[in-house]
Amino acid sequence: MFTKDHRHVVGLDISLSSPAACVLDKEKLSMTLICFKQRLRDTSVSTTTRNGWTYRIRVLELPHNGLIEGGRYHFISTTLVSAIKAIISRGGSPIGNAKFIIENYAFDAKGRASYRLKELTGCVKAALFAGGARDVSSVSISAWKKTFTGKGNASKSDVYRTAIGYHNIPDLARDFTHIKVTKHGPASPLEDIYDAIGVTGFFLYHCKEERKRKRQP
Numbered sequence: 001m002f003t004k005d006h007r008h009v010v011g012l013d014i015s016l017s018s019p020a021a022c023v024l025d026k027e028k029l030s031m032t033l034i035c036f037k038q039r040l041r042d043t044s045v046s047t048t049t050r051n052g053w054t055y056r057i058r059v060l061e062l063p064h065n066g067l068i069e070g071g072r073y074h075f076i077s078t079t080l081v082s083a084i085k086a087i088i089s090r091g092g093s094p095i096g097n098a099k100f101i102i103e104n105y106a107f108d109a110k111g112r113a114s115y116r117l118k119e120l121t122g123c124v125k126a127a128l129f130a131g132g133a134r135d136v137s138s139v140s141i142s143a144w145k146k147t148f149t150g151k152g153n154a155s156k157s158d159v160y161r162t163a164i165g166y167h168n169i170p171d172l173a174r175d176f177t178h179i180k181v182t183k184h185g186p187a188s189p190l191e192d193i194y195d196a197i198g199v200t201g202f203f204l205y206h207c208k209e210e211r212k213r214k215r216q217p
Helices: 069-090 112-130 141-149 156-164 190-215
Strands: 008-013 020-025 030-036 045-048 054-060 099-103 135-139
Touching: 008 069, 008 190, 020 069, 020 190, 030 069, 030 190, 054 069, 069 112, 099 112, 099 190, 112 135, 135 190, 141 156, 141 190, 156 190
Parallel strands: 008 099, 030 054, 099 135
Antiparallel strands: 008 020, 020 030, 045 054
16 A cells, blocks of 8 residues: 555545645645635645745635535535646646545544535545546544654644644645634644645655565565
């Protein structure tokens, strides 16, 4: 699972209100962060950091409330996958060569919201395969949080502060100045973007660790 040399690695944080994705291009040292608009002032931004990486945020429009559930699932999944496919294609690589990691839902969770999230996740997976993706896997919330922050039960604030501190990810709240950062971390869509970054980081960390093990005598 962790050793194939993918140029693009995509981490996805699926939700009904604020889905997000992190599209990492290892050759171009760029990270495109995709989210859905939560406020009128949410706009796409681009920044190049001191470590030479380029970070871009692309903001997509959410469907209006008039869509029935099935229509909303279809809109979110197809819009998200189309945006990811366009980004990967611009890099000169087919989507079939990319690695996709989706934050898994809690299997034992019950209730209407949980069932809707499971349905949406299935729609996203179906849209990925229909769009040409071939390598799609899932990771539990506790597993990627343990890898990214050191705590399997890390809060949104822990993920955010670990990202901008230990992992040197830019503090994107400086670009979204209208979004307040509290002790609980930034509001959506930024908290969801950092979750998608964490899911991507989980895969990259284990790729590195597996390569180390293979080099050992």
